[in-house]
Amino acid sequence: MSRTLDLTATPADRISRLRSVWRAAWDQGHVDALDDLLSPAYVRRRGPASAAQGRDQFKESIRAMRDAFPDLHTEIEDIVEDGDRVAIRWRTTGRHTGAFLGVPPTGKPVEVSGATFARFDGASVTEEWVTFDSRQLLEALGIITTGHQAAVDADLVRGVHRKFITGVTVVTTDDDGTPRGLAVNAFSSISLDPPMVLVCVQRSSSTHPVLHRASHLGISILSAGQLDVAKVFASKGDDKFARVGWTPGDFGSPLIDGSCAQLEVEIGERLEAGSHTVFTGRVVSARHDDLAPLVYSGGGFFDISHTAPLPW
Numbered sequence: 001m002s003r004t005l006d007l008t009a010t011p012a013d014r015i016s017r018l019r020s021v022w023r024a025a026w027d028q029g030h031v032d033a034l035d036d037l038l039s040p041a042y043v044r045r046r047g048p049a050s051a052a053q054g055r056d057q058f059k060e061s062i063r064a065m066r067d068a069f070p071d072l073h074t075e076i077e078d079i080v081e082d083g084d085r086v087a088i089r090w091r092t093t094g095r096h097t098g099a100f101l102g103v104p105p106t107g108k109p110v111e112v113s114g115a116t117f118a119r120f121d122g123a124s125v126t127e128e129w130v131t132f133d134s135r136q137l138l139e140a141l142g143i144i145t146t147g148h149q150a151a152v153d154a155d156l157v158r159g160v161h162r163k164f165i166t167g168v169t170v171v172t173t174d175d176d177g178t179p180r181g182l183a184v185n186a187f188s189s190i191s192l193d194p195p196m197v198l199v200c201v202q203r204s205s206s207t208h209p210v211l212h213r214a215s216h217l218g219i220s221i222l223s224a225g226q227l228d229v230a231k232v233f234a235s236k237g238d239d240k241f242a243r244v245g246w247t248p249g250d251f252g253s254p255l256i257d258g259s260c261a262q263l264e265v266e267i268g269e270r271l272e273a274g275s276h277t278v279f280t281g282r283v284v285s286a287r288h289d290d291l292a293p294l295v296y297s298g299g300g301f302f303d304i305s306h307t308a309p310l311p312w
């Protein structure tokens with residue numbers, strides 16, 4: 001099709017081309033068919049948490065999707081036009097028979113629905129905004145559960161958690177020059193290569209919204225002599241940092257003086273889970289020393305240096 005013809009394409013031409021290119025790319029894997037629809041400067045956006053994709057990256061993501069779901073099928077359920085903009089409501093189904101997002105094949109059928117808002121410049125799409133419920137996909141693959149029915153009594157679960165011994169951390173961030181933070185024992189290593197960790201923060205915490213807009217967070221593992229610091233950060237108040245010594249880390253996160261280990265983390269995913277948000281991220285700075293850590297168990301605090309090591 002010549003460029004002159006493209007530019008005079010009627011809205012009906014655009015829609016029928018969009019349908020056939022989607023079918024070729026998504027259902028048949030002919031991703032180069034997208035070159036007939038998407039301009040070379042095409043940008044695909046998926047909200048602030050995801051990086052924008054260019055045309056080649058988009059093609060690559062369709063290939064990866066089709067490797068994991070070879071029978072992928074997308075049904076266009078509705079198309080609405082408004083001048084140079086087109087809104088498409090779609091539903092995609094497929095069976096998970098190849099690895100996806102690190103999840104080995106489950107054989108499960110997956111269904112995801114969403115909407116794409118495309119902006120045409122002449123005959124080509126220059127920009128798309130895509131929105132879909134990624135929880136449908138993650139839940140189908142068993143990565144998250146969103147079922148709301150409590151299967152087990154809450155007190156029973158609380159009793160189980162009291163049997164699990166943890167340290168105590170102070171999770172901090174810099175909010176435009178103001179240090180903010182709270183005590184957190186829901187801290188875990190995720191991976192050593194690359195070095196990644198997670199912390200879980202309740203949505204009702206006043207630090208929570210600040211962590212949502214931050215790029216980095218600090219984690220200070222409290223030492224056995226810092227019970228008073230744990231109490232400060234387990235409370236609410238604007239003056240927490242006036243009551244303890246702290247020093248900004250290499251990436252600006254406030255780190256608690258006298259803590260036995262410290263990390264700074266570049267925040268990656270923010271996963272909503274029940275009453276909490278799980279913040280994952282890559283470790284960008286780390287240090288530790290010989291001080292013993294403060295221990296939290298069964299609702300009480302302990303000094304680990306009074307415990308006897310078991311031979312094994």
Ligand SMILES: Cc1cc2nc3c(=O)[nH]c(=O)nc-3n(C[C@H](O)[C@H](O)[C@H](O)COP(=O)(O)O)c2cc1C
Pocket residue numbers: 168181182183184185186187200201202204205206207208230233234235236237296
């Ligand atoms: C030992 C201990 C561990 C805690 N762990 C967590 C945790 O993992 N996540 C969390 O959101 N709150 C945790 N809290 C509670 C918060 O520290 C507490 O609600 C704090 O007042 C929140 O402060 P903010 O509202 O100023 O952010 C913990 C408290 C204590 C004493």
